[in-house]
Amino acid sequence: MTQPTASHFINGEYVEDTNGAPIDVIYPATGAIIARVYSATSDIIEHAVNSALNAQKAWARLSGTERGRVLQRAAIIMRERNRELSVLETYDTGKPMSETLYVDATSAADALEYFGGLAGSITGEHIPLSEGNWAYTRREALGLCVGIGAWNYPTQIACWKGAPALACGNAMIFKPSETTPLCALKVAEILVEAGLPAGLYNVIQGLGDVGAALVSDPRVDKVSLTGSVPTGRKVYAAAASQMKHVTMELGGKSPLVIFDDADLENSVSGAILANFYSTGQVCSNGTRVFVQKGILDAFLKRLTERLDLAVIGDPQDESTNFGPMVSERQLDIVLSYIEKGKAEGARLVTGGNRIAGVGYYVQPTVFADVTDDMSIAREEVFGPLMSVLSFENEDEVIGRANATEFGLAAGVFTADLSRAHRMVDALDAGTCFINSYNDAPVEVPFGGVKMSGVGRENSKAAILHYSQLKSVFVRMGDMESPF
Numbered sequence: 490m491t492q493p494t495a496s497h498f499i500n501g502e503y504v505e506d507t508n509g510a511p512i513d514v515i516y517p518a519t520g521a522i523i524a525r526v527y528s529a530t531s532d533i534i535e536h537a538v539n540s541a542l543n544a545q546k547a548w549a550r551l552s553g554t555e556r557g558r559v560l561q562r563a564a565i566i567m568r569e570r571n572r573e574l575s576v577l578e579t580y581d582t583g584k585p586m587s588e589t590l591y592v593d594a595t596s597a598a599d600a601l602e603y604f605g606g607l608a609g610s611i612t613g614e615h616i617p618l619s620e621g622n623w624a625y626t627r628r629e630a631l632g633l634c635v636g637i638g639a640w641n642y643p644t645q646i647a648c649w650k651g652a653p654a655l656a657c658g659n660a661m662i663f664k665p666s667e668t669t670p671l672c673a674l675k676v677a678e679i680l681v682e683a684g685l686p687a688g689l690y691n692v693i694q695g696l697g698d699v700g701a702a703l704v705s706d707p708r709v710d711k712v713s714l715t716g717s718v719p720t721g722r723k724v725y726a727a728a729a730s731q732m733k734h735v736t737m738e739l740g741g742k743s744p745l746v747i748f749d750d751a752d753l754e755n756s757v758s759g760a761i762l763a764n765f766y767s768t769g770q771v772c773s774n775g776t777r778v779f780v781q782k783g784i785l786d787a788f789l790k791r792l793t794e795r796l797d798l799a800v801i802g803d804p805q806d807e808s809t810n811f812g813p814m815v816s817e818r819q820l821d822i823v824l825s826y827i828e829k830g831k832a833e834g835a836r837l838v839t840g841g842n843r844i845a846g847v848g849y850y851v852q853p854t855v856f857a858d859v860t861d862d863m864s865i866a867r868e869e870v871f872g873p874l875m876s877v878l879s880f881e882n883e884d885e886v887i888g889r890a891n892a893t894e895f896g897l898a899a900g901v902f903t904a905d906l907s908r909a910h911r912m913v914d915a916l917d918a919g920t921c922f923i924n925s926y927n928d929a930p931v932e933v934p935f936g937g938v939k940m941s942g943v944g945r946e947n948s949k950a951a952i953l954h955y956s957q958l959k960s961v962f963v964r965m966g967d968m969e970s971p972f
């Protein structure tokens with residue numbers, strides 16, 4: 490594996506500054522320190538901001554096709570290096586190679602390819618007016634965008650933010666989560682190799698204070714955060730005080746509703762995917778699994794049988810399909826919720842324990858007899874903990890599914906198509922799945938309602954969030970004035 494060679498990537502090259510606070514990078518499968526980066530000092534932040542500002546205007550003046558060509562070249566390089574990037578992603582996050590080989594660099598490449606393709610079609614419109622007058626609109630870059638990432642999909646998040654920002658003619662400074670600082674550096678390296686001019690995509694390391702310094706910098710025009718609701722509140726407030734554009738991709742406690750006419754095997758597959766993929770560390774997970782009373786026992790029986798097939802172990806071994814938690818801190822959070830589940834009266838069906846040995850492993854865990862008021866039904870755990878709740882009828886489950894401050898995603902399994910669409914109409918969520926769960930192709934908008942966020946990533950919608958309209962009025966005849 491070729492590791493990044495320094496902490497930061499600014500103005501087209503790796504930059505080191507050991508005056509910043511050290512951040513150890515820990516491999517979650519063993520607890521071993523595999524790298525050390527240094528938090529950005531004020532000099533590093535200044536260097537990144539100045540490099541981005543110097544490069545942005547000339548980039549915005551290129552045609553969209555020229556910008557898009559660079560992104561598409563980066564997508565090709567990323568696919569060629571998929572294995573190397575997947576190994577790094579696995580070291581950064583602990584997610585098994587059986588996932589990273591198929592999801593991380595590949596979905597990042599999808600974003601570069603898709604937004605590279607769209608770049609040439611970012612246009613305004615012509616608006617005819619009376620007396621031969623007319624107006625036109627220009628869709629212009631915002632300027633300097635800041636991306637702040639969570640730790641669960643570091644390569645993907647770096648590209649979900651970077652690709653549309655660059656396609657629209659912006660520059661970006663990306664701050665990864667301090668838990669997973671490595672992957673975004675490789676994204677920056679590849680973009681430059683693909684021909685991106687220096688200064689347009691910079692990566693700087695740091696904790697929340699570095700993110701906060703970027704958000705409050707008056708030279709920054711937009712902030713896109715993937716993170717928790719508490720961080721989202723702070724970042725949104727800071728950005729609002731300077732009227733910056735924002736995209737907030739925040740947490741969730743999404744409902745997955747399984748009706749008794751649903752295909753049992755597919756429903757169990759959906760529930761497993763919605764709770765245990767990436768060891769449960771997915772924002773849109775359907776962690777409140779509402780199962781209609783008639784199939785509850787059969788569902789739990791089949792779910793338990795299927796969970797016995799999980800291959801828990803070394804994430805570098807491609808037969809492993811369930812890895813460790815990203816960090817000891819996140820492991821402790823999950824263990825504390827398991828204790829709360831037991832203490833508040835939920836029935837532990839399977840799992841519930843830390844796995845002995847090195848690394849931050851916890852068993853895939855299922856609680857049944859969960860009620861709406863329990864902590865494990867109300868709060869985001871962000872780990873492999875499934876809460877199974879039972880319900881009688883459609884109206885009841887809609888009310889209960891929506892009784893949350895979050896609104897990121899929702900899923901429905903049923904054989905009744907009319908009911909599926911009635912449910913989707915009634916559910917408060919940014920993304921809904923019918924007889925499926927957690928698909929996130931780049932062509933489809935992704936984002937939440939209520940406390941789960943503001944704005945949308947991916948799809949043509951993302952272009953609207955990384956650009957702004959200028960209206961231009963053109964008078965063809967003489968001016969009229971009152972005197």
Ligand code: NDP
Pocket residue numbers: 637638639640641664665666667668695696697698699700701702704714715716717718719720721723724737738739740741771772773869871897937941942
């Ligand atoms: P956090 O909210 O703790 O952190 C997110 C990022 O924000 C990190 O890079 C963090 O830095 C940074 N940060 C923290 N405080 C500030 C601040 N005051 N100003 C600017 N930046 C700040 O989230 P996690 O990293 O723990 O990620 C898990 C969360 O992300 C979950 O709640 C999950 O639901 C959500 N998420 C949402 C997704 C979505 O698309 N909706 C996708 C994936 C995750 P650092 O951590 O380095 O201190």
